Amino acid sequence: MKRKSVINTDFVSIYDKISPSLKAGEYTISIQQNVSWDQNDKKMDQVQNFFIDAPRFTLPADNLGIQHPIMEGQYEQTIPHLILSNPALPWARWPDDGVNDLPWLALLLVREDEWVGDGKPVTMSVKDTFDPGLYPDIEPPAINRGETEQNQSPCQSVVIKTGVLSQIFLLEHEVSWLANVRVSVPSSDQSAAVIISNRVPKVAGSLPQQKFYAYLVSLEGHTQCLRGTFPVKPFVRFIVLDHWKFTSYKSANKSFSALAGNLLEGMKADPWLRHAGHADPNAPEVIRQRLFDGYSPVLSHTKTGEETMAWMVGPGLAVTDPKSRPHVSYWNSSQLLQYDDKKGLFDVSWAVAYQFGKAAALANHKFAEHLCVLRRQYAAQFMSSQISSYPLKHKEQKDLWTKLEEGLESDWAFRVNDAMAGYREEEPQLRYHRKWRKERRTNKKDPYQAIREVINETGNDAKKITEYFHKLQTQEEWDVVSYLNQLQDLKHIAFPYLVPHHQLLPPESARLFRLDLSWMDSMLDGALSIGVHSDWDQAINGYIRSQLDYKVDNRLGLIIHSALISDYPDVKIRGYINSEEVMAVHVELQEQIKLILFEKEPLTITLTEPCEKQRFGFDVDDNGAFTIDLRSTNNTQVDQLGSRLSVPYFITDTDWRDKDLGVLDIGKLQEHLENELARIEGAGNWGSSTFALQLLDAPDYALLTLH
Structure with missing residues (x-):
């Protein structure tokens, strides 16, 4: 199921909660009326029972929004959260006896060494889930059996060790701080509920990484656990309404900032798509010049059966195109072979481009026919x-x-x-x-x-x-022109044709290139060569090419080979000329390889971490200490960066209930933040929205400046 982003605006207001007029449950309306007249008095009473329903054991798919974090990354400073499209859902039920107006949902984080089995929730009927007789060692939620014993509907649940639960479970006074509502600004047509965990995914001991499950659980029937009293049975069962699994790394080399920083650091020596050997002073000048231009040596087999070495470059040059081929149409790839009679070597680049264009056209049956x-x-x-x-x-x-x-x-x-x-x-x-x-x-x-x-x-x-x-x-005409335009944008081109040698783009590297218009012309000639029998066909090809969306000559490309692409699939890569964004085409080549082709050469390129508009967590200073960038509580409308103050708050040992497990003491952390802000800007009204505002963590980004 593809998750949807519920809030699509950059500006939101954060509220403590949206409480429905009536929570789910049974209600009775009683009307009492006394009628009196001369002979007699009569009571005319009326009782009406009705029921308010709300999701309980499962959630509709369209209620489930973005999960964070996902996949893999360095998440030890990240507080997981989940977005729900129904903004009133966390307050639609009572989690306890109805005395406190608390959310009935919580986000529980469990590490793989704490799982029972593989940690994956099981699916059973509601009746069996709440039947204490089926599993004597498991304490089910304390819900009236009369409400569940006839319910054969399926639901998911997870079993957690009681000893683990006593260490990681949130307390009653913490529940209300971990749910809030976002409403879009200036229009209020988009809103969502946010559930925050009380734990960060901290990796145990010296392990490099560990897996975590995040469970959206129902607190209904777990009042005693919320109050710190846990069952004597070794296991406790929770209803699971949503869940996901991700991997957290201890080392910072998998974090977004570390991966992006390594890419930029590697580009300092030479950012262009070419072999490092061009700087070898012992290599012959002709070889160094070819390598400097971005060429790679390849093995070539001639049509007469001879084997020789040749030069080849893809559509990306490390320098401005030094020589453009004549703008004429060729009949076959052999006409595009370039031979250096002084060195006895072929340049097969344009011929390869022609052959690829022809193969790509033949592979697309619709294009060839049309x-x-x-x-x-x-x-x-x-x-x-x-x-x-x-x-x-x-x-x-x-x-x-x-x-x-x-x-x-x-x-x-x-x-x-x-x-x-x-x-x-x-x-x-x-x-x-x-x-x-x-x-x-x-x-x-x-x-x-x-x-x-x-x-x-x-x-x-x-x-x-x-x-x-x-x-x-x-x-x-539409199909033909559309496909050729896609080829011009380097779509549908196999990776070995873009990067002829793996040393040009090793793992964890990023390279810039300028588009070789001669290579592109050769590829288009090849694509249009199928079915050509006469000069008239070539003349029509010339007209077809005139209909293409030819780009400006100075198109710049960026190609990235990094775990950054696979671990952060929604990374935002943008180019700018001053403050104006440059239009670009993004092409996913492989799981860890992405190509960005800019319409014109930008002055700066930014890589911004995806964050689904807002996320929660801590910053890490140079000494590895967790900090919070405090934000003013006087500004009720905040963007994804918040309204920052100049004084950070340093997380101390007293803010953790169990630092080794990554379990926060939400009550103390909230109290400390409130006191610190009162010291800076005076006392204010605190609620879950104010607490969430302080935990907002801006996305990391990296900046590449081009000269």
Whole structure:
């Protein structure tokens, strides 16, 4: 199930709670009325029973919002929380005997060495879940059996060791501090409830990492546990309404700030996509120059069976494109091989791009089919329009058709067949065959010239062909242009073509590159080469390319290979020119590899940790101490960073109930924060919203400045 972000605005107001007018349960309305008259008095009483329902043993899927944290990371300073789309849900029921207006939901965090079994909740009927006779060693929630013994609906529950529960369970006076409500500002059409845990995912001892389960549990029937009195039975059962599992690392090398910091540190020596060997003074100059430009040495097999070394680069250059290929269309990849006769080496980059473009086009059956259909549409539309536009005699029309057909080479296949028949008789040498092919292509009439002659003879405008093309807004045209635009944005390109050698982008690295327009032209030529038989087809290809969303020449790319991508899949990577954000295309290449292609070269690039707008936890100073950036309580509307004060609060041992287990003493922490803020800005009204405001933790970010 995909979780939805309930609050989609950057500004929210935080409230203590939203209490429903009536909580779930049975209610009675009694009306008493006395009627008196001369002869008699009569009481006319009326009693009406009714029932208020609310979720109890399961929650609707659309009530469940974002969980944090998820997956893997350094979370020892993070307080887990869960967002619920129903803002009144935590207060819809009584958790105890109805004396205190407390939330009936809590977020319980259990470490893997504390689990019973694998820690995963089990699914049973409500009847069996609350039946003490089925599991004598497990204490079920103390709920009236009459409300559950006939209920066969499924629900999930988890069993926790009583000894563990006594160490990690929250107390009655702490429950109200751990739930609050967010409402969007300035409009109030979006709101959500937030449930915060009383524990951070601290890894035990010297272990590098541990798994944790976060359970959204019902407190109903656990009044005695909330008051510090635990059952004598070895296990206690809780109804689980939501749960998730994640991994917390002790070492800071898996935190967002550490991963992002390592990436930026690695870019200081050389941020560009190229081999480090270009700086080797002992290497020959020609090799160092190629490596500096971003090329990689690859093994190449020629068509004649020879094996040689060649140079290759993907669409990303480490330097500004030093030489662009002529903007002409090529018939095959061999024409794009570049040979250095002085060094005896091939540059296969453009040829590889052409071959990839052709393979990608053939692999997309829809594109290949629609490309051929589109060419026929263009040809038929233009030729029929030329013939039907002029009141010519029959012979003149026939001559017009002949001239157009010669220009468009509709009999090309027949002439090739005739020519090949002649070759079989003469048995020419291969070099003569190649010479013939070159002559045929060189001497063929330019289709545009033939069309111009026809138009000039009839006194028409030479721009008419473009006008007719523009009238064609077919599905085929849309599909063809759309796919080619995606190729221009480096989508659908296999990773080895983007990065030809693994040393260009080792693990935990990030590299910049400039887009090689010559490589891109070659790839598009390859994609458009399928089904090409004539110069007319090439002419139509030229028109198709004119319809693409060609980007500006200075497109800059950033490619990242890091656990940052897999551990923080929603990381925000943005480029800026001063304060203006640069448009960019984001491409997921592999689990840990992401490519960002900017429309123009930004001055700065930021990597911001995803946080679903707000999260809770502590900062860590250079000495490893946990701190809280205090926020003013005078500002009721806060953004995700809060309204910070200049004085941090340092977490002390007295703020922990059990520091080794990561269990906070919520009551004392709240008291200490309230006293500290009173000292700074005077006493204020404290509630769960004020407490949550202090625990807001801004997302980490990294800044890359380009020169």
